[in-house]
Amino acid sequence: MNEFGTIEGMEVLFERRLEASRGRVWRALTSPRELAGWLAPAEIDLRVGGSVVLKFEDGDERGTITELREPEVLAYTWNEGKTDSVVRFELEADGDGTRLTLRHTFEGDVDFASYGGGWHHHLEQLMAQVAGNPIDWDPNRYRELKSEYERRAQQQREAELAKKG
Numbered sequence: 001m002n003e004f005g006t007i008e009g010m011e012v013l014f015e016r017r018l019e020a021s022r023g024r025v026w027r028a029l030t031s032p033r034e035l036a037g038w039l040a041p042a043e044i045d046l047r048v049g050g051s052v053v054l055k056f057e058d059g060d061e062r063g064t065i066t067e068l069r070e071p072e073v074l075a076y077t078w079n080e081g082k083t084d085s086v087v088r089f090e091l092e093a094d095g096d097g098t099r100l101t102l103r104h105t106f107e108g109d110v111d112f113a114s115y116g117g118g119w120h121h122h123l124e125q126l127m128a129q130v131a132g133n134p135i136d137w138d139p140n141r142y143r144e145l146k147s148e149y150e151r152r153a154q155q156q157r158e159a160e161l162a163k164k165g
Contacts, residue, residue, distance in 0.1 A: 005102075005120055007112045007153060014102040016123055020130035022091045025098045026071035028130055029089055037134050038125035052076045063087070084108060100126075113153055117146030 067075035084107035
């Protein structure tokens with residue numbers, strides 16, 4: 001499993017193995033108290049059609065739950081009214097842990113490096129939290145990760161141009 005997520009087409013994709021049960025990870029994805037520890041303070045109406053409000057320092061992200069199968073799948077729209085996208089978490093039992101797949105799919109052009117760096121760092125926080133060692137959001141770590149995703153995207157563009165060349 002690659003530490004870095006991938007950006008392909010209009011999607012940011014991450015896979016992580018967490019040292020926690022699927023039920024524990026599910027709670028981290030759906031409980032407002034838990035979400036506040038790794039993503040943002042939240043309000044969540046846990047049903048298809050229910051609302052999700054994530055309260056980041058720079059503004060709220062609002063969405064609607066589009067898919068819900070406890071404890072396997074949670075999907076919701078992201079930043080409704082501003083960016084058409086869907087965040088989808090899939091959980092699969094993996095021995096004594098859980099394999100998490102995160103897909104953030106977009107319909108329009110966005111700063112993929114920003115989303116790559118942001119989700120990467122939030123997933124670091126999630127992994128630490130479910131392991132019982134929570135860490136705070138670190139703006140310097142985010143900037144470092146965003147720069148790495150920008151570098152990787154540039155390498156990918158150059159490789160694609162070389163193939164066409």
